[in-house]
Amino acid sequence: MPAQVGRPVYVRAATRIGVVHFGPGAFHRAHQAAYFDDLLAIDPDWAICAVSLHNPGVRDALQPQDGLYTLALLEETVRLRVVGAIREVLCAPQQRKAVMARLVDPQVRLVTLTITEKGYCLSGDGLDAAHPDIARDLVSPEQPISAIGWLVAGLRERRARRLSPYTVLSCDNLADNGGRLRRAVLDYARRIDRGLAAWIESEVSFPRSMVDSITPATDDALRTRVASALGVADAWPVQREPYSQWVVEDDFRHGRPPLERVGVVFSGEIAGYDRAKLRLLNGPHSALAYLGSLLGLDTVARAMRDPALAGFVERLMREDIVPTLALPAGFDAQAYVDAILSRFRNPAIRHLLSQIAWDGSQKIPVRLLGTIADALAAGHDIDRLCLPVAGWLHFVARQARSGEALVDPLQAPLLEAGRRATGDAAHDVETFLRLQPVFGALAGDARFVEALRGAYATLAPGDAAAVALALAAAQGPQP
Numbered sequence: 409m410p411a412q413v414g415r416p417v418y419v420r421a422a423t424r425i426g427v428v429h430f431g432p433g434a435f436h437r438a439h440q441a442a443y444f445d446d447l448l449a450i451d452p453d454w455a456i457c458a459v460s461l462h463n464p465g466v467r468d469a470l471q472p473q474d475g476l477y478t479l480a481l482l483e484e485t486v487r488l489r490v491v492g493a494i495r496e497v498l499c500a501p502q503q504r505k506a507v508m509a510r511l512v513d514p515q516v517r518l519v520t521l522t523i524t525e526k527g528y529c530l531s532g533d534g535l536d537a538a539h540p541d542i543a544r545d546l547v548s549p550e551q552p553i554s555a556i557g558w559l560v561a562g563l564r565e566r567r568a569r570r571l572s573p574y575t576v577l578s579c580d581n582l583a584d585n586g587g588r589l590r591r592a593v594l595d596y597a598r599r600i601d602r603g604l605a606a607w608i609e610s611e612v613s614f615p616r617s618m619v620d621s622i623t624p625a626t627d628d629a630l631r632t633r634v635a636s637a638l639g640v641a642d643a644w645p646v647q648r649e650p651y652s653q654w655v656v657e658d659d660f661r662h663g664r665p666p667l668e669r670v671g672v673v674f675s676g677e678i679a680g681y682d683r684a685k686l687r688l689l690n691g692p693h694s695a696l697a698y699l700g701s702l703l704g705l706d707t708v709a710r711a712m713r714d715p716a717l718a719g720f721v722e723r724l725m726r727e728d729i730v731p732t733l734a735l736p737a738g739f740d741a742q743a744y745v746d747a748i749l750s751r752f753r754n755p756a757i758r759h760l761l762s763q764i765a766w767d768g769s770q771k772i773p774v775r776l777l778g779t780i781a782d783a784l785a786a787g788h789d790i791d792r793l794c795l796p797v798a799g800w801l802h803f804v805a806r807q808a809r810s811g812e813a814l815v816d817p818l819q820a821p822l823l824e825a826g827r828r829a830t831g832d833a834a835h836d837v838e839t840f841l842r843l844q845p846v847f848g849a850l851a852g853d854a855r856f857v858e859a860l861r862g863a864y865a866t867l868a869p870g871d872a873a874a875v876a877l878a879l880a881a882a883q884g885p886q887p
């Protein structure tokens with residue numbers, strides 16, 4: 409490889425697998441695996457066994473190349489680096505024994521997850537025991553298919569063998585990710601073995617974490633760039649912005665990787681970081697995705713070049729979202745907003761709005777509805793905050809009308825509600841609000857219902873002209 413391409417600076421064969429990771433999608437490989445790659449140069453005990461829960465795609469791409477892959481850091485001059493942290497890559501349904509062998513390996517002290525919001529099988533704040541994967545796993549817990557099922561099966565086996573447990577670290581964009589995962593794991597464990605549940609409750613830690621780095625899906629431009637720079641084809645390179653942050657709650661009972669030596673922040677104020685990131689980055693991202701798509705725009709950077717949309721999102725961040733946050737000591741919210749806005753504008757990144765629009769039913773509650781609930785509780789106005797939520801409803805209705813795909817675990821009920829939309833705000837909003845797992849208690853709050861109806865009406869019929877007018881109106885006079 410050319411000298412300017414970064415590569416592992418440690419002897420891979422001398423590393424040992426200390427981490428099992430569920431969900432080795434682009435985000436894990438671009439973010440956590442890069443931190444572990446840096447760490448392996450200091451401590452050889454933390455190589456990764458990456459486990460896909462469903463599809464063999466990642467394994468089939470990475471195994472023939474020994475788990476190596478290229479990471480592109482997107483800025484004016486793109487930097488390439490080959491990451492070596494993944495030493496083994498498995499596909500759980502096809503390699504059950506190998507996965508279990510890793511989960512009970514005493515050398516493995518950490519299990520991490522990036523399985524996206526829907527992978528947790530949650531309903532409201534707890535486990536969705538009626539979720540088909542969970543219902544199946546509860547019947548045959550020794551042959552799990554869900555992430556929760558695997559975590560508990562591994563812990564059960566460790567307890568039977570009198571081994572100490574692994575720490576479970578969620579790296580997904582969920583508020584209180586560790587706390588919610590812990591409650592779901594305990595609920596599941598109680599349904600199969602109360603003694604096991606009590607052991608997990610007293611022995612296993614589930615630190616919370618906040619992860620951040622904008623990671624557009626792999627595209628042909630990246631594949632071509634990597635092939636020409638390396639002189640070899642990489643079956644699945646990944647890309648991200650240069651910025652990256654990982655804040656982890658320091659709650660590890662049986663040893664932890666010294667990740668602070670490679671830039672990870674261990675903090676006791678994780679909830680503050682977590683909220684700031686979900687609400688100030690992911691919330692506006694979703695706002696850009698839905699409103700931008702309705703405007704006919706394709707990428708985040710392009711949406712940020714639309715002055716009305718960019719102005720709306722900035723005002724949403726500074727005037728509506730920041731006041732709802734309880735920030736960690738010394739956290740400069742305005743500087744954080746400035747940095748996010750310039751990250752969104754990064755011209756070297758082609759981040760498709762359609763990618764961010766996926767899984768709205770899972771993302772909207774953690775990204776926008778929590779802010780709305782807090783703003784209502786504080787007696788603040790929620791009109792602007794309701795606009796992106798209404799944008800999502802119009803987006804769903806548009807997909808339903810045009811027969812286009814909607815990537816969402818609630819795709820069927822969403823498309824059904826979208827097909828029934830008539831354009832009448834009262835009728836359509838009422839139809840969508842019946843999606844209980846999305847709106848929860850807010851659906852019964854008259855102030856929310858009224859504001860959402862108003863926002864929906866201003867965006868109707870959901871075409872570019874109506875959205876442009878609504879955005880102009882939402883700017884309003886500065887206070």
Ligand code: CS2
Nearest residue numbers: 620621622623690693763764
């Ligand atoms: C994005 C996130 O796809 C999405 O929904 O909002 O993946 C976002 O890019 C990351 O959370 C940034 O850390």
